Amino acid sequence: MKLIDKSIDKEGQGYVTLVPEEPEDMWHAYNLISEGDYVRSSTVRKVQSESSTGSSTSNRVRTMLTIAVETIDFDTQACMLRLKGKNVEENQYVKMGAYHTLDLEMNRKFRLTKHEWDSVSLERVEMACDPTKSADLAAVIMQDGLAQICLITSSMTIVRAKIEASIPRKRKNFIQQHEKALAKFYDNIIQGILRHIDFDIVKCVIIASPGFVRDQFYEYMFQMAVKTDNKTLLENKSKFMLIHSSTGFKHSLKEILQDPAVVNKISDTKAASEVKALEVFYTTLQCEPDKAFYGKKHVEKANEAQAIETLLISDNLFRCKDVNLRKEYVKLVDSVRENGGDVKIFSSLHISGEQLEQLTGIAAILRFPMPELDEDDESETED
Known part of the structure; x- marks a missing residue:
């Protein structure tokens, strides 16, 4: 989160102007904005205009709007914050008191005004604007036919991808089908890792599963990395860590994060x-x-x-x-x-x-x- 401007008096009244720069910043914004706060941001409004001949046309115009927040909706998947409330400042396109919905998105500036900034809110601004806070831990939790790729930031656990596949049992007449389905399942997980994990930020990627699933996947992934000369995986091999988990579901993260080996690796988060x-x-x-x-x-x-x-x-x-x-x-x-x-x-x-x-x-x-x-x-x- 980038802090553009801050003006808060001794009584705790005032505003901050912020620019969310990454998904987690939207979560901080969700925690900062309360009902009754004023939020000012650019938005698009549909405007009806009438020509001299009497015909009307509808245009979409971008304008700056300030609303008194009444409802707050946070979409974790799209990383978007939807605020609904009444317009409280003069605007040529929107009447005073008219309802409008503001969509706060990444890289779009907004100004938040509070009647009272308490210590928890001020601490949240400070934490959000600290560049050292980032999603430095990722986890691939898996079992046969199911894998979830999660990013664990300082504030939230986000499931970035859920990969499911039907894998036939390794029976006498189905060995080929089993291996083919397994390879496709593993390939999809590898694609998910490359798409959703930023190795420039992530310090550690945990691969967790019951049994030997994680070991088989890890071996397959690096065999493929060598075969295809995938530099991203090969250069970050040391960041991968194999851990036992009881299932391939998200709730297994609790036991994974308590594992002493993991605690040592992420002790600074x-x-x-x-x-x-x-x-x-x-x-x-x-x-x-x-x-x-x-x-x-x-x-x-x-x-x-x-x-x-x-x-x-x-x-x-x-x-x-x-x-x-x-x-x-x-x-x-x-x-x-x-x-x-x-x-x-x-x-x-x-x-x-x-x-x-x-x-x-x-x-x-x-x-x-x-x-x-x-x-x-x-x-x-x-x-």
């Missing part, structure tokens, strides 16, 4: 730190349950006692429609940091974020045990 924090939470919950809690009420009580060492919170909670509730979550994040705690904001589009969502979207690892939090629950139940 945000994705790895989120997975590790969640793993520590689950371990604490199992071994020292009085030091791990989830749910807004428990976490807030732990924070009042300045007991939170690590706060795990989903970015979904900052997109809730209730403005006051959103402010409560921002206040909690600020308070934990003031008390010396670590805050991990999980992306709901990342595999670890999906797991946190199952725990209400908010959890905490404490500095010291607080058994009284559970006792409070028991006493309320008895009442």
Whole structure:
């Protein structure tokens, strides 16, 4: 994300002008824009004009428009953000108060104005505009007849391609058909890897599967690379890593990202730190349950006692429609940091974020045990 302009006063009012440059930037924009914000961007509007003879013609004109956002729709596949709202600035083609839909796309500048920029939103701008954040991890999760090519960025897991094929069993009279179908399946995966993985950015490509599927594919891919003199694959051979997974489905990413070999390889990425924090939470919950809690009420009580060492919170909670509730979550994040705690904001589009969502979207690892939090629950139940 490129920051063009920024003007925010001491009260937190003001605007930023941004240009999304890659798919993940659209996800950051989705997290930044809330209902009630003003967004200004160029758009195309159909305009009716009447000639002197009375005949009318319809033309499409490009114009700059500012809308008060009412609905936000994020298309993860097209990496497009669709905003609907009323026009709030004078425009020769669109009446004040008229509804219009703005499509925010990559490489198209937009200005975002908020009545109040909180610490979480400002941190999001800073993170989005940091050039060191990028999709530096890719994974090919596969099993017989199914493969998924995923990009794992610091904020989200994107399935870039899903490859399915019907492969006959390797029986006596079907060996030739089996090998032919398998070769075609592998060729499609290779094409998907070359199309969707940018080896200039990606540090590591994980190939994961149950059994020996990954080994057979890896061997086939580099045999073909040598045969066709595919320099892209041959020059990046060291980036490939073979890991066991229980299935070829996306949810297997959880176990893959917890594999010590993978953790060492991607230790400098945000994705790895989120997975590790969640793993520590689950371990604490199992071994020292009085030091791990989830749910807004428990976490807030732990924070009042300045007991939170690590706060795990989903970015979904900052997109809730209730403005006051959103402010409560921002206040909690600020308070934990003031008390010396670590805050991990999980992306709901990342595999670890999906797991946190199952725990209400908010959890905490404490500095010291607080058994009284559970006792409070028991006493309320008895009442």
